Amino acid sequence: MSAFPEPLLRCLEELQKLPGIGPKSAQRILFALLDRGQEPALALARSLESLARSVERCPACRAYRETGRPCLLCEDPRRDRSLLCVVESAADVLLIEATGEYSGLYHVLHGLLSPMRGVHAEHLGVDAIEARLSGGEIREIILATPPTAEGEATASFLASLLAERGAAVSRIAFGMPVGADFQFVDAQTLGRSLSGRKTMAG
Amino acid sequence: MTSLRSDAFVLSRSALTESSWIVCLLTRREGKMRAVAKGARRTKSPFRGALEPLNRVRVEISLREGRDLGTLMSADLEESALDLFGRWPAAGILLAVVEVLDRGLAEHSTEEETYRLVGAVLDSMRSGVSPALAWLYFASWFLRLHGVLGRPGRCAHCGAAKETGHFDAGAGGWICRECARSRLEQGIDVSSATREALGDVFRLSLPGLAARSPGPEALKGLKAVVYLALVSYLGRPLASGDHVSG
Ligand SMILES: [Zn+2]
Ligand SMILES: [Zn+2]
Numbered sequence: 001m002s003a004f005p006e007p008l009l010r011c012l013e014e015l016q017k018l019p020g021i022g023p024k025s026a027q028r029i030l031f032a033l034l035d036r037g038q039e040p041a042l043a044l045a046r047s048l049e050s051l052a053r054s055v056e057r058c059p060a061c062r063a064y065r066e067t068g069r070p071c072l073l074c075e076d077p078r079r080d081r082s083l084l085c086v087v088e089s090a091a092d093v094l095l096i097e098a099t100g101e102y103s104g105l106y107h108v109l110h111g112l113l114s115p116m117r118g119v120h121a122e123h124l125g126v127d128a129i130e131a132r133l134s135g136g137e138i139r140e141i142i143l144a145t146p147p148t149a150e151g152e153a154t155a156s157f158l159a160s161l162l163a164e165r166g167a168a169v170s171r172i173a174f175g176m177p178v179g180a181d182f183q184f185v186d187a188q189t190l191g192r193s194l195s196g197r198k199t200m201a202g
Numbered sequence: 203m204t205s206l207r208s209d210a211f212v213l214s215r216s217a218l219t220e221s222s223w224i225v226c227l228l229t230r231r232e233g234k235m236r237a238v239a240k241g242a243r244r245t246k247s248p249f250r251g252a253l254e255p256l257n258r259v260r261v262e263i264s265l266r267e268g269r270d271l272g273t274l275m276s277a278d279l280e281e282s283a284l285d286l287f288g289r290w291p292a293a294g295i296l297l298a299v300v301e302v303l304d305r306g307l308a309e310h311s312t313e314e315e316t317y318r319l320v321g322a323v324l325d326s327m328r329s330g331v332s333p334a335l336a337w338l339y340f341a342s343w344f345l346r347l348h349g350v351l352g353r354p355g356r357c358a359h360c361g362a363a364k365e366t367g368h369f370d371a372g373a374g375g376w377i378c379r380e381c382a383r384s385r386l387e388q389g390i391d392v393s394s395a396t397r398e399a400l401g402d403v404f405r406l407s408l409p410g411l412a413a414r415s416p417g418p419e420a421l422k423g424l425k426a427v428v429y430l431a432l433v434s435y436l437g438r439p440l441a442s443g444d445h446v447s448g
Contacts, residue, residue, distance in 0.1 A: 020220050113293075115442035116214065116301050149255040152284055153293035160290035171288075188251050188282050 008034075060132065062108040062125050063090050073106055080104040082139035084132060084167075086158065088112055088146065096144065104142075105132070112150035113157055124154070126161060133165050140168045147174045147192070173198075205264045206232060206272070209280065211320050212257045213304045217243070225253055225274060227261060228303055228320065233313035237263045237272040249277050255300050256283035256324060270309060286327055294445035295333040299323070299340055301442045306344070306435060319343050326408040335412055337446055338421060341428040342403045350375070351431045353404060354397045357381055367392055369427050371434035390430060396423030 002009060008030065015026035033041045055064050058071035065071040073079070073093070083104025087093060093106050107129050111119040132138055143158055145151035159169045175193030176185055185193075210229040218224045223242045227235050242249040252259050258281040263272040287293045303320070307313060323340045327333060345351035354366045358374030359381035366376035370389025373381065382389065399420040402411055416424075429447050433439050440446065 020217075022219060025220075113297070115297055115440075115444070116304065118441070120444065147284065149284060149287045149293075149296075152287035153290075153297060156288050156290035156293045186251050186279070188279065188284065 057108075060128060061106045062110060062128060063093050063106055078103070081137045083142065084129070084138050084140070085142045085144050086129070087144050088151070088154075092144065105138075107132070109145070109154065112145060112148075113154040114150045121157065124158075126158070129158075129162065130165075133162070133167060136166070138167045140170060142170050142172060144172045203264060203266055205262055205275065206235075207260070207262050208232065209317075210235075210259055210261050211303075211317065212253050212255055212259060212277075213300055214255060215239070215242070215253055223253065224271070225277075226304055227259075227263075228307065228313060228317055229261065229263075230314060230317045231312070233311045233316075234303070234307040234309050235263065235272060236270065236309065237261075237274040239274040239277070242274075249274070251282075252277045252279040254282070254284055254287075256286070256296055256320070257281065258283075258321070258324075281324075283324060286324065291445060292327055292333040292336075294442070295327075295337045298337065298440055298442040298446045301440055302341070302344060302432065302436070306348070306432075315347050316344065319347070322408055326412070329409070331408055331412045334421070334425075336408065338424050338428060339403055339408045339411060341432060341446070342400060342424070345428060345431050345435060346404065348435065350435045351400075351428065352376070353401060354392075359385070367394070367397070369430065371431050390426060392427055393420070393423050395420040396427065399424050400427070 011030055012023070012026045015021055015029060016023060021029075033044065054067050056067045057063070058065045058074055060074045061071060063071065063073055080103050083102070084107055085096060085102060085104055086107045086109060087096065088109050088111065090108050093108065096102050107125065109124045111123055113119060113121065113124070129141070141162055143155040145154045155171055159171075162169055173196040174189065175196055176189065182190070206229070208229040208231040210227040213226040213228055213234070215223040215225045218238060221241050221243050223239045225237055225239045225242070227237065229235050239249050239253060241247045242253055257279055260278045260280055262275040264275050265272045283296065286296060299320070303316070307316065319340065323336050327336050342351060350371065352375060354376040356363050357366050357376070357378040359370075359377040362378055364378040366378055368377050368379065368382035368389050369375065369392050370377050370382065370385060372388055373385055377385070377389070382391070395417060399416040402414055402416060403424075406414065425446070429443070
């Protein structure tokens with residue numbers, strides 16, 4: 001016999017299916033919700049339901065949009081339609097938006113090439129990139145996957161696939177974090193900072 | 203509690219908790235081992251960047267009696283493979299190499315030769331040997347070191363000293379025409395050019411093999427044989443098979 005009622009256990013189980021949430025975090029979230037009383041928990045339940053029912057992947061960029069409504073990223077007339085930035089996840093779109101340095105279009109891969117984890121080329125939505133390219137507006141594709149083996153493999157795979165399709169393909173630079181001390185930067189990062197250096201106007 | 207210091211290649215890592223990884227390593231001294239890398243997923247972890255697949259690292263692992271899973275105390279990067287993953291098709295080949303090692307090695311069995319094979323293959327790829335050839339060299343030697351693919355010789359099925367132009371993993375490897383027929387052609391016929399190329403793989407170093415540049419037909423045949431033998435050894439198709447299947 002468990003010390004907890006069935007609905008509580010079921011909720012714990014559902015929460016633990018989410019990435020990064022173990023039994024302890026699931027319990028913390030659940031008890032915080034219960035402690036706040038009925039209304040906040042119902043409000044969350046309602047917003048989860050409306051999320052599941054009314055949000056979908058945009059077929060063009062594969063980020064999320066309100067079902068059947070124009071995509072806020074793809075349809076925004078202020079965005080530069082000659083640039084396409086390829087990222088691993090929708091969360092990365094938010095991070096890049098927060099930099100204020102980019103105003104082009106996006107393509108969300110929803111994963112990195114990792115056959116052992118079941119992520120193959122066909123999961124990356126390459127057809128959506130190709131459809132964009134055949135529109136003829138894209139001038140540059142920026143590969144913004146992380147500097148990990150899977151991130152590099154994905155970028156090199158896409159670069160080989162998209163070469164000679166009329167758009168320049170570039171990789172984001174990797175290097176020293178702002179404010180870093182040389183003494184505390186690892187050799188790989190320092191090496192990449194050197195190989196990715198750029199000319200300074202004098 | 204004992205501790206092991208060894209050179210190692212990182213094979214894979216999987217999340218254990220929000221902040222830790224379980225890392226699978228091919229160590230020079232103890233073969234394949236798994237260890238917990240505490241805090242490795244944090245941005246400021248000293249492991250950061252070292253634990254990428256096929257990086258060569260110098261590790262210290264602390265081991266508790268009777269437990270398979272060690273604790274990674276330190277991992278110093280000796281040579282990074284990140285640049286190779288940044289080139290295609292090299293990256294596709296490396297994904298397959300990692301999978302073969304991760305799935306095909308038993309834990310804690312000495313694999314010094316496999317360790318040296320991985321080093322030789324990575325070095326050659328760095329110095330420009332074609333990834334496709336590097337794959338064939340790696341896969342052939344891996345299979346040979348694990349008793350699956352030898353030099354064609356006597357028929358593995360009937361023992362006769364006849365020409366063995368058929369490869370059938372279920373029958374023990376290279377078999378003669380008659381045995382192939384009696385086994386309802388379960389394996390594949392292999393041309394003499396391909397068998398010769400396999401002989402070269404086992405006789406030459408990888409740069410030596412590249413210099414000899416075996417013909418495309420022979421290599422195509424060899425690709426099919428090693429893939430068939432790997433599938434039989436691993437008991438299922440390679441998930442990373444897209445770029446290496448015959
Ligand atoms: Zn969109
Ligand atoms: Zn025979």
